[in-house]
Structures are given as structure tokens and as C-alpha cells.
Amino acid sequence: MEKIGTTIKNNMRQYAMLIALVVIMIFFQIATNGVLLYPMNVTNLVLQNSYVLILAIGMTLCILTGGNIDLSVGSVCAFVGAISGTLMINMKMPMLPALLITLGIGFIIGLWQGFWIAYIRIPAFIVTLAGMLIFRGLTNTILQGLTLAPYPKEYQMISGGFIPDFLNFFGAGFNVTTIVVGVVLSLLYVFMALKKRKERAGYGFENTHFLFFIIQCVVVVGGIMLLAYWLAAYKGIPIIFVIIGTLVFGYTVFTQKTVPGRYIYAMGGNEKAAQLSGINTNKVLFFTYVNMSVLAAIAGISFSSRINSASPVAGQNFELDAIAACFIGGASAYGGVGTVIGAIIGALVMGVLNNGMSIMGVGIDMQMTIKGLVLLVAVAFDVISKRKSRT
16 A cells, blocks of 8 residues: 555656546536536537647647747747638638648748757747747738638538548447547557556566556546547547547657657756757757647647638637646646646646636636636646755
8 A cells, every 4th residue: 555655646746637637527517517528519629629739749848848938839820820721712722732831831930930049049938929929910911901711621621520430330329430449549558558567577667556557547448438439429530639649649659759859858857967968959949949830830720720711810829728738737847847648638627627617607707817827726836846856
């Protein structure tokens, strides 16, 4: 029992927000008389927050480098939306080349901002604040204050389409493919968890208590299958959900299993020490902001596809949602601490709060107040934890 208590204590930071997310969901499920977890509402929750989930992944890497943030992502989302709208709606360009050009614009923006931040060493706050103003201005210039709509049907499918039910041969009343995907993902998770545990034992590292490991597997598999059921009971797996899942998996592997990913953590932990150990911190910083702008372009595509228009006011406060998601999800304000999965959990906390309070009829002003308090508590938790670890 002592070992289990030690394990829980050591992993409290990692699981605190996950526990908070579950508690918040249970509260709103009761407060909304079960509306929160209706299958249709769960799907809408994913679709409505897709842009935050994508931005939070990139923002996590920026914060890991030393508490840096990117204030321009909302304006970049609006700008690439204006570009895609101009190309596809006004110029009638096919979707694929228009998407490639749009992503290329995001890449160029990243090169521009990354150069000033990484090589000229202008603080990221200033460079991205300038970017926020520049790209918001360019968005209004391109759109002339007007909204472009509608997009082609295939573009709308990015955030509004669903994976076909390939396995529903007998006309079942739910999406069979989604359930099968849930089972496969559950088995894959258990296999990878067992493999990781065996590898740690092989290297002589101490593993978590086996009972705690079993509980963790049951909780994760239960969560996967519950989500699969909710999605299957509506229309199945949204296309944007596949995109987000691919990004989460790819960036989790990148940050935890690759050398460049470890460089980001090393730089955030102590940049001087990282430089002395041979890490080119300029390249690390440059990469994180190029990456952030590309992900902002993807988020802009996702958002414009969902609202089916390119708007001059799109993307407002997106940067604040992404930053809040990262800090709520456990990223340290000092850098060097945080995970992609944590940022996703933080984004879901914000999304559930927004959705639950909207269903209950809570006003926008009170919603902002509550979200601000949640963010403050999350960062205070990080600061207090840091202070205690030093004493």
C-alpha cells in the first residue's frame, strides 16, 4: 500500500487534470440532466473544439522551450482562412492545390517569425504580438471587411464529414466501424503499455505498482470504448477527429521518443546547460515557431471549414484558448515541463466548461470569469509545486 501511495503522489501532477476533467464532466452531466453526454453533443464537443486541440499541440512545444508563447496564432488562422476562401470561392481553385498553398503560407509565416525569435533574439512575446497585428490587418485587407462563403462541399467535409461505416453489413443501429476501431485502439494501448513496462524492467528501472498499472489500463480502455460508443451512436468518427488523433500520436512520439523532441525539453529546463551540451538552441527555437505556424494554418483550415466561411473576425482569442489549455493541462510556466496529452486534456477541460455552461444558460461574462479562475488555479498549482520541490 505504501508503494501505491508513493506512485500516486509521484504522478499526481500528471493525473490531476484528468481527474478534474472527469469530475467536471460528471458535474455537468448531472446539472444538464444528461444532455452533456448525449452522443450528438459529444460529437459536437469534438468538432467545436478542434481548432483549440490543434493549436494546443503546437503551443505546448513553444511553452516547453522556456515558457514562450505565440500570440499570433488566432490572426494566422484568420489569415489562412482568408487565403483559402479567396482561392477556392473567388478564384474557383480546386481544393488540393488551394490547401497546399494555404499550408505553404503558414510555413512561410513560421519562417518569418522564427527568424526574428531564434536568430535575432527578439522576445517571442513581441514578435508574435507584432504578428497578431500584421496578419489581422492583412486578413481585413484581403477580405475588405466582408465574409466569403460558401466553401465547396469537399472542403466543408474536413470538419463536417464522417468516416463511412465500412463494416456495417447487417444494418445495425450504430456505427460498427467506430466500435471496431475502439477495440483495436484499446488492444494497441494495452500492448504498448505492457511492452513499455517490460522494457523498463529489462533496463532495471522501477515500474509502477502492478495494481496501479491494471487500474490505469482499465481506466484508459474504458475511456476509449466509452468515446467509441458515443461516436458510434451518432454518425461515427469525424474526419477532423482522425486528423487530430494523428497529430496527437505523432507529436507524442516526437516529444517523448526522438532526440529533437528531447532537445526541446532540455532547452526549456536550462538553455545555457543545453548549449554547453552541444544543442543548437537557435535551431530548436526556430523549429518550434515554424511548427506552430503550420499547425495554426491547419487550425485555420479546420475552423473555416466548420463555419463554412472566411471571416475577418475569425480567430479572435484563439491564442488565449490554446495557452490556457496548455497551462491547465500541466505545462509549466517556466518551460521544460508538459506533454501533448496534457494539453489535449486541458483543451477538453475548457471545452467541457464552455459546453456545459452554455447548456445551463450561463452568460458569456460569467463563463469568461470561471475560465479565468480555472486558469489561475492551474498556474498557481504549478508555481506552488515548483516552490515546494526546491525546499
